[in-house]
Amino acid sequence: EVQLLESGGGLVQPGGSLRLSCAASKFTFSNYAMSWVRQAPGKGLEWVSAISGSGGTTYYADSVKGRFTISRDNSKNTLYLQMNSLRAEDTAVYYCAREGPGVIIQYFQHWGQGTLVTVSS
Amino acid sequence: QSALTQPASVSGSPGQSITISCTGTSSDVGGYNYVSWYQQHPGKAPNLVIYDVSNRPSGVSIRFSGSKSGNTASLTISGLQAEDEADYYCSSYTSSSSVVFGGGTKLTVL
Numbered sequence: 001e002v003q004l005l006e007s008g009g010g011l012v013q014p015g016g017s018l019r020l021s022c023a024a025s026k027f028t029f030s031n032y033a034m035s036w037v038r039q040a041p042g043k044g045l046e047w048v049s050a051i052s053g054s055g056g057t058t059y060y061a062d063s064v065k066g067r068f069t070i071s072r073d074n075s076k077n078t079l080y081l082q083m084n085s086l087r088a089e090d091t092a093v094y095y096c097a098r099e100g101p102g103v104i105i106q107y108f109q110h111w112g113q114g115t116l117v118t119v120s121s
Numbered sequence: 122q123s124a125l126t127q128p129a130s131v132s133g134s135p136g137q138s139i140t141i142s143c144t145g146t147s148s149d150v151g152g153y154n155y156v157s158w159y160q161q162h163p164g165k166a167p168n169l170v171i172y173d174v175s176n177r178p179s180g181v182s183i184r185f186s187g188s189k190s191g192n193t194a195s196l197t198i199s200g201l202q203a204e205d206e207a208d209y210y211c212s213s214y215t216s217s218s219s220v221v222f223g224g225g226t227k228l229t230v231l
Binding site for chain 2: 035037045046047050059060062095100105109110111112113
C-alpha cells in the first residue's frame with residue numbers, strides 16, 4: 001500500500017522559513033507527479049503546489065507563488081516544500097499527495113497524514 | 122481563482138440517496154472533465170472517491186457516483202450508511218494550470 005509520511009512542521013514566526021518533507025514508499029516514486037495541499041484549522045482544502053515525476057515541471061497557487069518552492073529527490077523518494085516569508089494565513093495542516101497515474105494537477109489518489117505548520121509570534 | 126461553490130451541509134436518512142452539487146465556471150468545472158471528489162472524516166486525511174467526473178477508484182463503494190452538466194458537477198451517494206457521514210470536497214483542474222477546491226459540504230446521516 002502506498003505510504004506518504006510528512007515531517008518538518010512546527011511553530012515559526014511570521015517572516016520565517018520552514019522546509020517540509022514527504023517520504024514516499026511502496027510505489028515507484030519517480031513515475032508519479034506529487035502535490036502539496038493544505039487545510040487551515042476548521043477550513044477547507046487548498047491546493048498549494050505540484051511537481052512532475054521528473055521534477056522538471058512545477059506549478060504553484062497564486063497565494064504562495066514566489067514564497068514557496070516545491071522540489072523532489074527521486075534517489076531518496078522524498079518530496080519537499082521550502083516555505084519562506086511565512087504569514088499567519090499559511091497556518092495549516094500540509095498534506096503530501098500522490099497524483100493519479102500519468103497525470104498532474106488532475107486528482108490526488110493517495111494522501112499522507114499531514115504535518116501542522118503554525119505561523120505565530 | 123475563486124473556490125467552487127458547494128452547499129455547506131446536506132443530510133439524509135440511512136438507505137436514502139443524497140446529491141452534493143459543485144458549481145464552478147467554464148474555466149474550471151465546465152471546461153474540463155477533471156473534476157474529483159474527496160471524503161474526509163474528522164481528524165483524518167482526505168480520501169479520493171471520484172475522479173475525472175465519474176470514475177470510481179478501486180475499493181470505493183459503488184454507492185458513490187459522479188456526473189457533470191455544464192459548470193456544475195454532482196456527487197451522489199445512494200443507500201446512505203452511517204459511515205458516509207463526513208465532509209466532502211470537490212475539486213477541478215483550471216485554465217490557469219492549477220487546482221481549485223470547493224468549500225466543502227458536511228454530510229449528516231440522520
